[in-house]
Amino acid sequence: MTIGNAQQEWAYVAGVQAFIYGYPLVEMVRTCALMTAVDEAQNNGRAPINQFSHCPRPWTHEDRDVVTPANDLLYSMAWLNLADGPVMFATPAPTGRYFVMEFIDAYSNNFQNLGPRVVGPSAGTFAIVGPNWSGSLPPGAVEIRCPTNLVWVLGRVLIDGVEDMEEARAFQAGFTLRATAPGRLPHAVARYQSWAESGEGFFANLARAMADDPAPAADAGLVAQFSRIGITPHGAFHADALGDAQVAALRSAVAAGVEIVEGHTRSRRARSWSINYAGGRLGTDYLARACTAMKGLGALASEEALYALCDFDRNGEQLNGEHGYVLRFPAGGLPPVDAFWSVSLYGSDFYFADNPIRRYAIGDRTRGLRYGPDGSLEILIQHAEPREGISNWLPAPTGRFYLILRMYHPREAILSKDYTIPPVERVSETVRQ
Known part of the structure; x- marks a missing residue:
């Protein structure tokens, strides 16, 4: 391997690490810039x-x-x-x-x-x-x-x-x-630049943000590696100080980082539900922190709330509005909480999906829910209005979507993993008209 190739490969590896580490920080700065x-x-x-x-x-x-x-x-x-x-x-x-x-x-x-x-x-x-x-x-x-x-x-x-x-x-x-x-405004917020079309923009945002708010001591070893790709505590990232091959590698690193983080927001075993028991306190689990920032920025610590994510049905197939589904809580099997619970539905863009009844979640305070004679609860998840009526309907878009079950003030049964969330069942190959 030539020196040039070695530098390019190092830039790629360090760039992927810096993206995963820095994505939550840049996302916080982006959100702050937008909202202020x-x-x-x-x-x-x-x-x-x-x-x-x-x-x-x-x-x-x-x-x-x-x-x-x-x-x-x-x-x-x-x-x-x-x-x-x-x-x-x-x-x-x-x-x-x-x-x-x-x-x-x-x-x-x-x-x-x-x-x-x-x-x-x-x-x-x-x-x-x-x-x-x-x-x-x-x-x-x-x-x-x-x-x-x-x-x-x-x-x-x-x-x-x-x-x-x-x-x-x-x-x-x-x-x-x-x-x-x-x-x-903090300097990084005032100078925030969109990076969707530029890998260099991401690293420039990251450098400024880390200058405003230095990394915790526990991160020092990893962060020290970023100086080799121009990210230093001084807050200035200059792509023109790197070679063309290194800049190209950093662009590829950002694209790969997005793919890695997005992929890990879904259950790697294609299980119906996966729970983040660490909540919004993930320490040095940088990949989990990046995943949370991408799909649940602002997550609470687990003693306050637990979040269960569902991208797949019981059979490991991606949830899609082309099909109809049911989430059935058996009698006595509702989420064990001391505050409240709800199931929310989001499109593939991570936001609520528009729907004709403007319902975005169903939970223990939803008016008019129909329970079975035995006390069970079935939530109907599909695009078209069910024949049974809208009382238990959680409308879905026509394409991919995912669910989040929020459980506020979770009880010991869920914290100790003794409670199992029922899987989402596909009930039709196409949505019922």
Whole structure:
């Protein structure tokens, strides 16, 4: 092998590693850039840096800023830059309604959750501070020290049907933020560039993001290897400093990285369900972290919620709207949770699919569900409206789709893997008309 070929091969190998490692960080920066590109808070999750956006309705197929949203909740979202000082966060007194305020660092790790089990019976005041901040806080404020200066606060407030909407919104409005310094975008966010058509763009984004928020100490050994392809702690990536062969190799590395991560978001054994028991805290499992960022950015830690993904039916065939399916929970076999559960359906683009009844999920709070005489529950998953009516229908698109079963405050039976989710059964070769 010639020196040139060796350099090209090394660039490819290091590039694939850097893509898998850095995809969650770049995806966080991309999402932040998209959602903060407004002059004032909107009602769709978008708001300037260090400000809340309270969404007054559940998300639908029209909401496409964040992949795989839930449809059972009102979202509150804020992107924080803690480099210039703390941000004060106030919570209302819990009312018995389920809620969780999730804190996610720049590397997509869910490092803190505030919910009824943590906040306690009264309203609270918290000071959100960066990793290197020092100073004094107001009396009574509880410090939340964050691993990175870029933080995503992703709040969820449960709604119990249309008639509950106003009370849910009033509770949601009790969550407030107050920055102690003028907000400014992190450098990586302000300079974010789309990389879909350019492998070099991905690495430029990654370098800037790692300069803003350095990698954790546990990642130092791997990250040191990236300097050989021009990704250094100084935050500048210059493709023109590399040879043409190396640049070509990096482009190939990005394409391969996308394929690897996307492929691993599906069960490698083609099982009907696969559960991420680590949730949003994946440590140094970089591939799992990248998969979660691609197909479930903002995942909660497992003690708060478990996510089961289904891409395949019982026979290991990819779910597709050309067929009809049934998910049957036997009597006494509903998901074991203390909060709530729901099954959501997403198209191959990772977002809700448009459908005539605007139903995107079915769960324990879905009105009008029909149960069998023995207490069993059958969810009908298909494109065409079932002959049985729409009460138990989860509409599917005409092509590929996948399901996510969300289980909030999972019980020990599911955490200890004693509970088995029923497989999805194909019930027809073509959808029933």
